[in-house]
Amino acid sequence: MTTATASRYAAEYSTIAPVLPGQTLPWLNALRAEALIAFSAQGFPSPREEEWRYTNVLAIEKKLFSPSISLNAADIDADWLKPYRLENAWVLVLVNGHFSAELSVLTDLPEAVSVMSMAEALVKQPDKVEKYLGTAADQSEHSFIAFNTAWFTDGLFVHIPAKQVLDKPIQLLHIVTGADAMATTRNIIIADEMAEAKVIETFVGADNAYLTAAVTEVFVRQNADLTLYKMQSESEKAYHFGGSYIKQARDARFTHHNFAFGGLLARSDIHADLDHASECELNGLYLGIKRQHIDNHTRITHLKPYAISRELYKGVLDDRARGVFQGRVIVAIDAQKTDSQMNNRNLLLSDDAEADTKPQLEIYADDVKCGHGVTVGQLDEKSIFYLQSRCVDEETARNMLTFAFANEMVDKVKIRGLHDMILEQVLARFPQEGINKEWL
Amino acid sequence: MLSIKDLTVNVNDKQILKGINLEIKAGEIHAIMGPNGSGKSTLSHVLSGKAGYTVTGGTATYQGKDLLEMAPEIRAREGVFLAFQYPVEIPGVSNIYLLKAALNSIRKHNGQPEVDAMDFLTLVKEKVRLLEMDEKFLYRAVNEGFSGGEKKRNEILQMAILEPKLCIMDETDSGLDIDALKIVSEGVNSLRSPDRSFVMVTHYQRLLDYIKPDKVHVLAHGRIVKSGGPELALELEEKGYSWVEDNQAAA
Numbered sequence: 001m002t003t004a005t006a007s008r009y010a011a012e013y014s015t016i017a018p019v020l021p022g023q024t025l026p027w028l029n030a031l032r033a034e035a036l037i038a039f040s041a042q043g044f045p046s047p048r049e050e051e052w053r054y055t056n057v058l059a060i061e062k063k064l065f066s067p068s069i070s071l072n073a074a075d076i077d078a079d080w081l082k083p084y085r086l087e088n089a090w091v092l093v094l095v096n097g098h099f100s101a102e103l104s105v106l107t108d109l110p111e112a113v114s115v116m117s118m119a120e121a122l123v124k125q126p127d128k129v130e131k132y133l134g135t136a137a138d139q140s141e142h143s144f145i146a147f148n149t150a151w152f153t154d155g156l157f158v159h160i161p162a163k164q165v166l167d168k169p170i171q172l173l174h175i176v177t178g179a180d181a182m183a184t185t186r187n188i189i190i191a192d193e194m195a196e197a198k199v200i201e202t203f204v205g206a207d208n209a210y211l212t213a214a215v216t217e218v219f220v221r222q223n224a225d226l227t228l229y230k231m232q233s234e235s236e237k238a239y240h241f242g243g244s245y246i247k248q249a250r251d252a253r254f255t256h257h258n259f260a261f262g263g264l265l266a267r268s269d270i271h272a273d274l275d276h277a278s279e280c281e282l283n284g285l286y287l288g289i290k291r292q293h294i295d296n297h298t299r300i301t302h303l304k305p306y307a308i309s310r311e312l313y314k315g316v317l318d319d320r321a322r323g324v325f326q327g328r329v330i331v332a333i334d335a336q337k338t339d340s341q342m343n344n345r346n347l348l349l350s351d352d353a354e355a356d357t358k359p360q361l362e363i364y365a366d367d368v369k370c371g372h373g374v375t376v377g378q379l380d381e382k383s384i385f386y387l388q389s390r391c392v393d394e395e396t397a398r399n400m401l402t403f404a405f406a407n408e409m410v411d412k413v414k415i416r417g418l419h420d421m422i423l424e425q426v427l428a429r430f431p432q433e434g435i436n437k438e439w440l
Numbered sequence: 441m442l443s444i445k446d447l448t449v450n451v452n453d454k455q456i457l458k459g460i461n462l463e464i465k466a467g468e469i470h471a472i473m474g475p476n477g478s479g480k481s482t483l484s485h486v487l488s489g490k491a492g493y494t495v496t497g498g499t500a501t502y503q504g505k506d507l508l509e510m511a512p513e514i515r516a517r518e519g520v521f522l523a524f525q526y527p528v529e530i531p532g533v534s535n536i537y538l539l540k541a542a543l544n545s546i547r548k549h550n551g552q553p554e555v556d557a558m559d560f561l562t563l564v565k566e567k568v569r570l571l572e573m574d575e576k577f578l579y580r581a582v583n584e585g586f587s588g589g590e591k592k593r594n595e596i597l598q599m600a601i602l603e604p605k606l607c608i609m610d611e612t613d614s615g616l617d618i619d620a621l622k623i624v625s626e627g628v629n630s631l632r633s634p635d636r637s638f639v640m641v642t643h644y645q646r647l648l649d650y651i652k653p654d655k656v657h658v659l660a661h662g663r664i665v666k667s668g669g670p671e672l673a674l675e676l677e678e679k680g681y682s683w684v685e686d687n688q689a690a691a
Contacts, residue, residue, distance in 0.1 A: 385490050386528035388512035389521075390538055390598065391545035400541075404532025404581075436541065 006043030008064050010036065013150070016067045020153060021119035027130050028122070035139055035149035042143040051142065054324040054356045055267055055295040060239055065182035065211040067153060071098035075177060083424070084173060084204050084233075086417045090115055091171045097153040097183035103173075115170055118155035118186055128159065132188050136217035136245040141271075144241050148215040152186035155214075160195040162221075169198040169415055176205035176212055176238070187216040191224040191252075200418060203232040203240060203262075210235070214242045220252035220278075227255040229418060233425050234262035236290065243269040248278040250304075257413060258313075260286040260294050261425050267295040274300065274307035274335075284313035285409035287429050288321025288353070295324035300342075302335035302365075311342040316406050316430070317353035324356045329370060331363040338368040346376040347405050396434025403427075403435055441466045441637045442487075442507070442606055447498035449479075449486050456482045458662035459498065464606075467634040471648055471673060472641045474659035475681040480641045481525060483659070484610040487639075488522035489515050502606065516542070517549035521604035523595040525611040530582035535594065538582050539564060539601055546602060567600040571627050589620040596627040607631070608639045613647035625650030645677040658684045 005011060013036060022028040044060055045052040073095045081103070085091060092115065093103035099117035106115055114125070121129050139146040156172045176183045191197055203212055212234060220226045234240045240263040248254050252275065260266055272280045286294045300309045315323040325344045346355035359372040379401050387397035406426050413419040427435070442464040449457040456479050464470050474480050486493050487500060489512030500507040507515060530538070544554045555563075568575055571593050583591050592612055599607055609628075613621055628638070628651050640647065648656070648670065656672040657664045658681075665684050666672065676684070 380528075381491070382528050383530055385512060386524065386530065387533075387538070389488055389490075389516055389524075391513050391516040391542040391549075391602070392538075393513045393545075394511070396541075400533055401530070404530065407532050434541075436537075 005040040007040065007061060009061075009147070010040040012064070012066070016069070016151065016153070019069050022122035022126070025122065025126050025130070028133075031134060032150050035146040038139060039143050039146040039150055042146070044147070045142050045144065049142070051297065051326070054326070055265070055293065057239075057265070059265065060211060063180065063209065063211075065180050067151065067182045067184060068096035068098060068178065071095060071100055073100040073103055076100075076103065076175065081173075081175070083421065084202055086169065086171045086200065086415075086421070088417065089169045089171045089200070091173055092117065092156050093173045093175065094154055094156075094183070094185055095175050096178055096181050097185055099154050110164060110166070112161045113164060113166065114157060114159040116157050118152070118157050118188070121157035121188075129157065129188065132190060132217060132219060133186070136219065136247045137215050137243060144213060145215055145243065148184055148186055148213055151184040151213070152215070153184060155186040155188070157187070158189045158197070158199060160191045160197050162192040163194045164192075165195070166197040169200055169418070171200040171202060174201065174203045174212065174214065176210045177208075178210065179208040180210065181208070182211040182213070184213045187214065189216065189226070189228070190219045191221060191226045193222045194224055195221070196225040198227045198229070198415065200229040200415070201231070201242075203230075203234055203242065205235045205238055207235050207237070209237040209239075209264075211239045212241065216242070216244045218244060218246040218254070220246065220248045220254045222249040223251040224249070225253045227257070229257045229259075229413065229415075230268070231259040231422055231425070232262055232266060232268075234266065236262060236264060236292065238263050240266040242267075244271070246270070246272040246280075248272060248274050248280060250276040250278065252278045254279070255281040256283065257409070258282070258284040258296065259409075259422055259425070260284065260296060261429060263292065263294065265293045267297065269297045271299040272301070272309075274302050274304070274309065276304040277306040279307065280309045282309075282311040282313070283409055283412055285406055286313070286315045286323050287406065287426065288315070288317040288323050289429055290319050290321065292321045293324075294321070295326075297326045299328040299330065300340065301330045301332065302338040302340065303332050304334055305336045305338070307335065307338055309340045312409070313344045314405065314409055315344075315346040315355055316349065316402060317346065317355055318349040318430070320350070320352045322354040322356070326358045326360070327372070328360045328362065329372070331361075331365050331368050331370065333364040335365045336367045338365060338370065340368070340370040342372040344374045347402065348376065348378055349402065393434065395431075399431050399433055399435055402430055403432070406430075441468075441503065442639075443501045445499045447486070447500060448496045449482060450494045450496050451482065451492065455496070456662055457486070460664060462657065462664065464637050464639065466637055468654045469632070469638040469640065469651065471653040471656045472639060472659055473643070473645070473656060473673065473676060475685070476643065478659045479662045480643075480659055481610055484522060484608045484639070484641050487608055488512060488520060513545070517546050519605035521599050521602060521607050523599060523607065523609040523612050525614065527583045527591040527595055529584045531584050533582050534579055535582050536564065536578040539598065542598070542602055564601060567597055570600065570630060571597050572623050573597060588615040589617065592616055592624060593620065596624050600627060600631060603631075605635065606637050606639070608641070610641050611643060612640070613642055613644055621647070621650060645673045648673045660685050
């Protein structure tokens, strides 16, 4: 490196700094300054780091994406947005990293429930944000977190008070429209004791090269129940980096559904820390076509006894696509009676597609039940013949089996509108000859 | 219905069927019996079009058409049904979806419109009752988590709904307890008709107590070594397969 910083982005920071939210908050300024120093020193992660060995992010540095200074939602076509917008939900829309009140629907929220943009939260409840921001996502983890802390322009802030059960889901609709644009957003979701809620993150964009860098911090307090859905259906030229960092308290239940469909290069990190008897379920489906590179990186840390974790990630890879799964389960010395199961199944539809899968168990306790399984394979010829013997032609049989493989994950989504949205995305990405939608 | 002449088949350059001759008329039930490794399953697989078998000689003519030229799904649409010895589990594809797809493929092949949704459900439910199955099975993934007996019953359910002309049953009785065997046999007997034929490949004579065949053939070392009426099965039961194998060796 000839410059003092490891990243060209650091040199550009002054263009965005004056418009970042929360300027009057000394604690946030200090946090951002610290993050900027950390990021400037390291730059984006390098494939030399073990956690990034399969995914090279050099292209982001070459491209130099630019952040939007302010909201410009005028060019959002409501018809284009419609298929991604959930009915019967509270919807918070971010355009190029800025909250759009006009496109959002946040009316009739129960009293005491906070659903607002991060910028608004920094004005209205800065103390609460301070208490949580940066406490689940550790910025020493990797430099995307530091980058996010320094650069975030807005995001979603959700706080559900104790015992509150939300009867409608909350949707974060994250849109990037500009060419070479960059949207850096920070979300915080807090479910207090015994609260129950469902939050959906949807990432979409116009047909451009752009960068999404999102960090979501989730706090599931004692005996609360939170389901977080993520569907990224970014443009096929886009770069997507999204991290979800979850802290579960005693007896808390957390379920994550991760649908990774879009992006030229897409990476998700999901890290969950489990306390006494908490339950964590991570589900994932990644579909890669053309030259897509889709990386999912999960880490479940059992810190205390009796927690249960279940993980199933499935990948379907066609053309020259590459799928990466790195799953770590860590069982701390105190986490006796841990019950953990991790599985990753990959279906390769072409000779040029590739799946890299790396499950890791690190167990420091001695009385635990932990298992993992991994498969990488093609469609089963016996199954194809069975379907042919039942009058189904070979092409349809292959499509049916591929679809059925993926659909197991779609079927886990119990919100009707979201289920149908995801199903459309799956069907749009794979040949559906012979698949009769009316029967699904 | 089906005419097989001098059929020879290789698997990995090894000859498994060494010249099979068989004439099956409409309405007939033929039982093909033989010891393990005699080529019984190979015969049923070749007739239904499974990959991995090389026909090196002979012909199989089904309703005047060259059966061996057809893709497996075309054979199925033309009315050839294979009840599998080991039915395959298809996670994610429901029984009822497959039944509907299959039935509509046949109807399309025959120039008929798609089946009416209500008529289809009525038909399926009637057949489910016939086979004493739980309706819940219809909405479960094909064969997934089914017991051995349930899988075999499911094969007969498909057969009952698709109404094939030539039913090839590959060791359908293997692994069935007597109650399940009775139900399966009743299902098969209810399908008997003057324009439907059956080829029952079996290791055990027991099945023939419940489904009475017109002809019994004994297959050994890739050849039909003896043919006769139902009494042949009883003789086999009494004397064992070594009897025909010894006879063949002596001949």
